[in-house]
Amino acid sequence: MSQRDYYEVLGVSKNVNESELKKAYRQQALKYHPDKNPGDKAAEDKFKEASEAYDTLKDAEKRQIYDQYGHEGLKGRGFGGFNGFDDIFSQFGDVFGDFFGGEGGGRGQRTGADLRLDISITFQEAIFGTEKEVQVSKHHLCDTCHGSGAKPGHQPHPCRTCRGTGQVVRAQGFFSVQSPCPDCRGAGQIIEHPCNDCHGDGRVLKNKKLSINIPAGVDDESRLRLRGEGEPGPQGVSAGDLYVIMHVAAHEFFHREGHDIHCRMNLTFSQAALGAEIQVPLLDDGKTQVISIPAGIQSNDNHRIPGAGVPQLRGHGRGDQIIHFTVETPKRLNKRQKELFKELAEIDGNPIKETLKGFFQKLRI
Numbered sequence: 001m002s003q004r005d006y007y008e009v010l011g012v013s014k015n016v017n018e019s020e021l022k023k024a025y026r027q028q029a030l031k032y033h034p035d036k037n038p039g040d041k042a043a044e045d046k047f048k049e050a051s052e053a054y055d056t057l058k059d060a061e062k063r064q065i066y067d068q069y070g071h072e073g074l075k076g077r078g079f080g081g082f083n084g085f086d087d088i089f090s091q092f093g094d095v096f097g098d099f100f101g102g103e104g105g106g107r108g109q110r111t112g113a114d115l116r117l118d119i120s121i122t123f124q125e126a127i128f129g130t131e132k133e134v135q136v137s138k139h140h141l142c143d144t145c146h147g148s149g150a151k152p153g154h155q156p157h158p159c160r161t162c163r164g165t166g167q168v169v170r171a172q173g174f175f176s177v178q179s180p181c182p183d184c185r186g187a188g189q190i191i192e193h194p195c196n197d198c199h200g201d202g203r204v205l206k207n208k209k210l211s212i213n214i215p216a217g218v219d220d221e222s223r224l225r226l227r228g229e230g231e232p233g234p235q236g237v238s239a240g241d242l243y244v245i246m247h248v249a250a251h252e253f254f255h256r257e258g259h260d261i262h263c264r265m266n267l268t269f270s271q272a273a274l275g276a277e278i279q280v281p282l283l284d285d286g287k288t289q290v291i292s293i294p295a296g297i298q299s300n301d302n303h304r305i306p307g308a309g310v311p312q313l314r315g316h317g318r319g320d321q322i323i324h325f326t327v328e329t330p331k332r333l334n335k336r337q338k339e340l341f342k343e344l345a346e347i348d349g350n351p352i353k354e355t356l357k358g359f360f361q362k363l364r365i
Helices: 006-012 018-032 040-055 059-078 085-091 093-100 123-128 268-273 333-347 353-365
Strands: 115-121 130-141 167-172 175-180 204-213 221-226 242-248 255-257 260-267 276-281 287-295 302-305 321-327
Touching: 006 018, 006 040, 018 040, 085 268, 115 130, 123 242, 175 260, 204 221, 204 242, 260 268, 260 276, 268 276, 268 321
Parallel strands: 115 242, 260 321
Antiparallel strands: 130 204, 167 175, 221 242, 255 260, 276 287, 302 321
């Protein structure tokens, strides 16, 4: 192993406390763990180095000796270096558990598998919330064997290979590598007389109807977690979770940015020049609000209606509705309209014919 300073290895100061030390080790371990870097010898070495450093600094006695005498002091007092993966995981299960989904070894899994359900909802349903009836296909505990996997009158017995732990340990150099037992496949038990209905799995596939309350304010790809509605684990292990993924349909008039709602409205020349009062559709079905347009408004100017946007998912209040304006140029004019625009051009000092004539004269130059 490298003899780099242990504090340097973990990137901490010599007065680091226990919480900071564990946090620093967790970052290093997750970054360089062999499961995340298969076949990467350099990452494996860094993982071993970080583990050795943490193994020493987390122990008050070892740390005191190391601070006073360094690496040689540890060797002289019979303290080893890195103790192998099985020892590391057994000591630091709390460090790895959340990331690797385990408990530092032991039989089987903590929960059943999680499930995913994709559902489509309208723009309005996403904004104001709704309730959806859905059907989920998932496993349920077998009614015949009550989850044991064995025929009635029979019971599973502990696996002789792993002695009921569900795990076997094999040596690779000075490492001890833990893996699921090949005979019981990690279950820790053998079923000699499997149940006829579930074929030894302890579960059967059924459809289940669920009523899902979708809260107001969800967005496209929002995820709703329903605890315990996933797959049950083998032989009665607690069920996983169901994750409901929202797919929100686009709206023909509104679009969303965060908690604000945006829309675009057209204004005539006269409305833009003189100002006007117009009715604006709101998100709430059938509702409108009258807003005042100031004289001289330009294309891409906007107006904000506070509190007319998307409800906050975790809190009170709503975002805003923002109306963007486009001043439309008329494509077809009747005779009277043409006369009025020509008169306006004369008043502005920009007669149409003179302006064009001056333009072509400049081109000749």
